Amino acid sequence: MIIKTDNNKAWWLVLPVFLLVAFSAIIPLMTVVNYSVQDIFDQNNAYFVGADWYREVLRDPRLHDSLLRQFIYSFSVLAIEIPLGIGVALMMPTKGRMGSLCLILLAIPLLIPWNVVGTIWQIFGRADIGLFGWTLNALGVDYNYASNTGDAWATVLLMDVWHWTSLVALLCYSGLRAIPEAFYQAAEIDRASKWAVFRYIQLPRLKSVLVIGILLRFMDSFMIYTEPFVLTGGGPGNSTTFLSQTLTKMAIGQFDLGPAAAFSLIYFLIVLLVSWLFFTTITYMDKAK
Amino acid sequence: MAEIHLKSLAHSYSAKPSGPADYAIREMNHVWHQGGAYALLGPSGCGKSTLLNIISGLLAPSEGEVLFDNVRVNELSPKDRNIAQVFQFPVIYDSMTVFDNLAFPLRNAKVPEPKVRAKVNEVAEILELHPVLHNKAKNLTADEKQKVSMGRGLVRDDVSAILFDEPLTVIDPHLKWKLRRKLKQIHEQFNITMVYVTHDQLEASTFADKIAVMYGGQIVQFGTPRELFESPNHTFVGFFIGSPGMNLMEVRRCEGGVAFNGFKVALSDELNEHLALVPSDNLKIGIRPEFVHIWDGPTDDAFEVQVKHTEDLGTYKIVTFELGEQTLKARLDEDREVPNGRAHVSFPQQWLKLYVDEFLVEEQAR
Numbered sequence: 001m002i003i004k005t006d007n008n009k010a011w012w013l014v015l016p017v018f019l020l021v022a023f024s025a026i027i028p029l030m031t032v033v034n035y036s037v038q039d040i041f042d043q044n045n046a047y048f049v050g051a052d053w054y055r056e057v058l059r060d061p062r063l064h065d066s067l068l069r070q071f072i073y074s075f076s077v078l079a080i081e082i083p084l085g086i087g088v089a090l091m092m093p094t095k096g097r098m099g100s101l102c103l104i105l106l107a108i109p110l111l112i113p114w115n116v117v118g119t120i121w122q123i124f125g126r127a128d129i130g131l132f133g134w135t136l137n138a139l140g141v142d143y144n145y146a147s148n149t150g151d152a153w154a155t156v157l158l159m160d161v162w163h164w165t166s167l168v169a170l171l172c173y174s175g176l177r178a179i180p181e182a183f184y185q186a187a188e189i190d191r192a193s194k195w196a197v198f199r200y201i202q203l204p205r206l207k208s209v210l211v212i213g214i215l216l217r218f219m220d221s222f223m224i225y226t227e228p229f230v231l232t233g234g235g236p237g238n239s240t241t242f243l244s245q246t247l248t249k250m251a252i253g254q255f256d257l258g259p260a261a262a263f264s265l266i267y268f269l270i271v272l273l274v275s276w277l278f279f280t281t282i283t284y285m286d287k288a289k
Numbered sequence: 290m291a292e293i294h295l296k297s298l299a300h301s302y303s304a305k306p307s308g309p310a311d312y313a314i315r316e317m318n319h320v321w322h323q324g325g326a327y328a329l330l331g332p333s334g335c336g337k338s339t340l341l342n343i344i345s346g347l348l349a350p351s352e353g354e355v356l357f358d359n360v361r362v363n364e365l366s367p368k369d370r371n372i373a374q375v376f377q378f379p380v381i382y383d384s385m386t387v388f389d390n391l392a393f394p395l396r397n398a399k400v401p402e403p404k405v406r407a408k409v410n411e412v413a414e415i416l417e418l419h420p421v422l423h424n425k426a427k428n429l430t431a432d433e434k435q436k437v438s439m440g441r442g443l444v445r446d447d448v449s450a451i452l453f454d455e456p457l458t459v460i461d462p463h464l465k466w467k468l469r470r471k472l473k474q475i476h477e478q479f480n481i482t483m484v485y486v487t488h489d490q491l492e493a494s495t496f497a498d499k500i501a502v503m504y505g506g507q508i509v510q511f512g513t514p515r516e517l518f519e520s521p522n523h524t525f526v527g528f529f530i531g532s533p534g535m536n537l538m539e540v541r542r543c544e545g546g547v548a549f550n551g552f553k554v555a556l557s558d559e560l561n562e563h564l565a566l567v568p569s570d571n572l573k574i575g576i577r578p579e580f581v582h583i584w585d586g587p588t589d590d591a592f593e594v595q596v597k598h599t600e601d602l603g604t605y606k607i608v609t610f611e612l613g614e615q616t617l618k619a620r621l622d623e624d625r626e627v628p629n630g631r632a633h634v635s636f637p638q639q640w641l642k643l644y645v646d647e648f649l650v651e652e653q654a655r
Binding site: 182183185186188189190191192193196200201203204 | 345347366367368372373374376378380382383384385393394397398438441442
């Protein structure tokens, strides 16, 4: 049998995909790369500046502050939403009309556009006319997200928890439904406590959906822009100004395209790096005996 | 350790059962004595697993009582009944090692760690799980997984009973035999009540001292393998036990006995008297293929039959023949000559069983 290797016309079939990826991802990204290493005044005046923009951006205290805020925010979001989502999924009825009703109720926040969510909480939390803010103040809590940093953070976090815990809960719910009844029966025979059932049966079998849930929630919360922008506008001061907002100010507000492009690439690499680290650690732990 | 008594027990999966067809378990009374090795034998869907789950407490019976040592346990969970059960398909906790899997039921009951270690090692020794004892359980083969599953039942030596729900289905044939021997040894060593569900009569008779045959949600006979073979008290037991099953013929009454297709079979006086008293016309006679007598030539009471074919199974032969329109089988020793074409057979009276409405008519005098 002779295998012909010199006639691989089939590769041409890959061309459309290649073109699509090139135009949708690689070329736009290259444009950003292009901006990040040059100082461009107009079409005919562009000077190569090497890593200057990167050096400038990395020394910029605004970037440091918002990066730190961003990490605190993303980890707080994960720390609240993941356990809460698991808890909600565990408490949901498994069958009947109540089960369907819960699924619908949980899905509703996921269907609301970001800036609508921002507006809802912007009004809901207002101390003078908002139901939430007014009630808190009436109860004697001094609450004002527009002037108090702590309150602003609490409100932004609460808004995210309200918007996205459902996603984690729905993922976990589907994961829990996939556990065969025999495991619960065996655990009952083995006299396992509720905690042991959770720790040794449910949690290990939720692992794959939780990996997806954590990755999605990390990436989304790390890139969050619209909701805090609508709710607090980044304030009071810069206290709720996250990375993407700093970037927007730089690129559109000040039109510093060079540093903004360098910033974007660093931003992109951080998301990629953290996600990769997380995913690799989990899969590595899985393979270990 | 306990004696398990099922009292007027019945179970239906529907909330409002309207007739006998709605019952997975029809009303039954049964006692599993402390320390016995029992098999629960029956075809798929006869209610074996349902009955097992009711005993273990995974399922609450809709009617009747389950008593452990005369104490009602209907409302108790499997945990409080202190019962072990091994399922048909292996259930392992795959985030744990084999050791932790085996230790799990003991640790849940807060057994001190030195005792856990001793007990787990003992069971791992018996089940030959030592080489993989510290491996993650999820990388095991199907055989090993089922051994781990069984091991979790066996580590608890204080249990009321261990229930096995067709535990060897996924196991290789040569290992099956070995594991069955092991279970038997463990039974002899610890004297724990064991109930073993299976649809394989060979498996049932090698494991159990006494077999309960289940059919249509009822235990139709409870006896030693020999009793089931020699005097099956339901046509189903006759048909299900033995290889091949019992020859069963529909018959009608006639002078001095019963008849089918114009052939008359004489019955003892006692059976004839009994037959005169019962109103039912659902009559059958049955005889095991092993007990059909084949003569070398014509005799007074032998029927002349047409031999259809013979199967030689190496250690014995099965002869299929026709008597009128009835197809019957006989089992012959390997060295017996099989007659060609025409043969003469008779049915020895002491092995001929009479069934009215599918149930055996007992003869007291025997």
